[in-house]
Each structure stands twice: as structure tokens, then as C-alpha cells.
């Protein structure tokens with residue numbers, strides 16, 4: 247099972263700094279925190295990353311678990327947790343994971359499913375998620391809604407983040423995007439530039455991001471056996487409209 251998401255060191259190292267102030271991610275954190283708060287039992291985060299959602303939930307008393315297929319992300323997440331909580335986290339792929347527990351709620355925040363490039367992989371992951379939910383349990387995830395203008399325009403080395411990763415140490419992230427219409431993929435490249443030990447360092451990380459259209463999502467969910475409860479247009483649960491930037495998808499077993 248090929249995986250194209252072995253995040254490189256710079257991507258993992260600077261993940262929290264870069265995403266700390268991304269506007270829609272803050273809304274996403276509030277939204278998922280509320281959903282976790284409403285769940286009447288164990289919760290699983292598929293693609294838990296560095297714990298952006300999982301750690302605050304755990305602090306609020308949620309019985310939350312996480313899987314991720316990236317060793318570096320898992321290492322970083324575990325580094326933030328009390329060793330007694332490490333049993334909650336495992337290095338597993340969404341397409342093949344197996345846990346002893348079942349969950350009331352499974353979430354996959356911040357475009358994890360856009361890392362699954364083929365319908366086969368998407369259905370494998372949906373099937374593993376379905377099997378790990380209690381009857382009546384919810385699966386909630388999000389994708390970006392593909393804006394047609396953004397899809398056709400290439401982006402070349404655009405400055406997306408400029409700040410400090412530690413006091414007095416500068417970090418910039420540039421991004422480039424090349425569309426691949428046939429495979430419904432945006433080929434993204436991040437270029438990090440930062441100051442360290444009196445030198446300017448750089449690192450690039452390239453990866454494909456699959457985009458989904460609305461009715462494709464509906465068909466996919468139907469094929470997986472889930473009942474599609476709703477697709478919202480943002481994390482404040484506004485209805486989808488032609489200007490929506492997100493698909494926030496709520497499915498029920």
C-alpha cells in the first residue's frame with residue numbers, strides 16, 4: 247500500500263507554528279471540540295497529526311484516541327503527551343487500521359481525506375471507519391470545496407507564512423501548486439526557509455492533494471454504507487452555497 251505522506255522533517259517541525267493562526271483552522275478546532283464534547287463515549291481521530299485537535303480534547307476530559315501513518319507526526323504528538331497517555335496513539339494507516347475499541351464518534355479533521363488519492367483508498371478508509379463505529383455513531387470530516395478559478399491557476403512560490411518559529415528566529419513558507427485535472431489532484435509544494443545557527447536553511451516538500459466535487463462526495467458516502475446527514479459549507483454550519491470554502495461532512499452509521 248503506497249503512501250505518499252511521509253511528511254519531511256521541516257513540515258513536521260514547523261506544522262504547529264505555521265497553522266497556529268490559520269483563520270479557518272481555528273474555526274475547525276472550535277467545531278470539532280464541540281462535536282467531541284457532545285459525543286457520549288470514546289472518540290477517534292484518524293490522521294491526528296501533531297495533536298492540534300486531540301490534545302485540547304484530552305485536556306477537556308474526552309476519551310479520545312488517535313492514529314496517523316506518519317512516524318514523525320506521531321513522535322511529535324507523543325512528545326507532547328504524558329507517557330501514561332501514549333497508549334491512546336498508534337501508528338496506523340486510515341486504509342487498514344485495526345483497534346480493539348469501538349467509538350461513538352470518529353473525526354478526520356483538516357483534509358486528511360485529501361491525502362487519499364484513489365476511490366479505492368477512500369472506500370478502504372471509510373470501511374475501516376465504519377467498522378470502528380458503534381451503531382448510530384458519527385463520522386465527521388472536512389475537505390476544501392474546489393473553487394474552479396483556484397483549480398485552473400498555477401501558483402508559483404507564493405509567500406504564505408512569515409513569522410518566527412522561536413524568539414528571534416525567522417521562518418517563511420512558500421507554496422506552489424500545479425493542477426492535474428485528470429486525476430483531480432493539486433500537486434502542492436511547500437518551501438520552508440528559516441534562520442538557524444546564523445545560516446539560512448531551506449527544505450521543500452511536495453505532495454498531491456486530491457480534490458472532491460460535491461456529488462462525488464455524496465456517491466462515495468452512499469457506497470460506503472454510511473448515511474449522509476449533512477454537508478455544511480463551513481465550520482459554523484452554514485448551508486453550502488457557491489461561495490463556500492469547505493465541505494464539512496457529517497455521516498452516520
Ligand SMILES: C[S@@+](CC[C@H](N)C(=O)[O-])C[C@H]1O[C@@H](n2cnc3c(N)ncnc32)[C@H](O)[C@@H]1O
Pocket residue numbers: 251253292293294295296297298299313314315316319338339340341354355356357358361362
Ligand atoms: C493536514 S494533517 C491534519 C492533522 C490533524 N488532523 C489536524 O487537524 O491538525 C493530515 C494528517 O493526515 C495524516 N495522514 C495522511 N494520510 C493518512 C493515512 N492514509 N492514514 C492515516 N493518516 C494519514 C498525515 O500524516 C497528517 O498527519
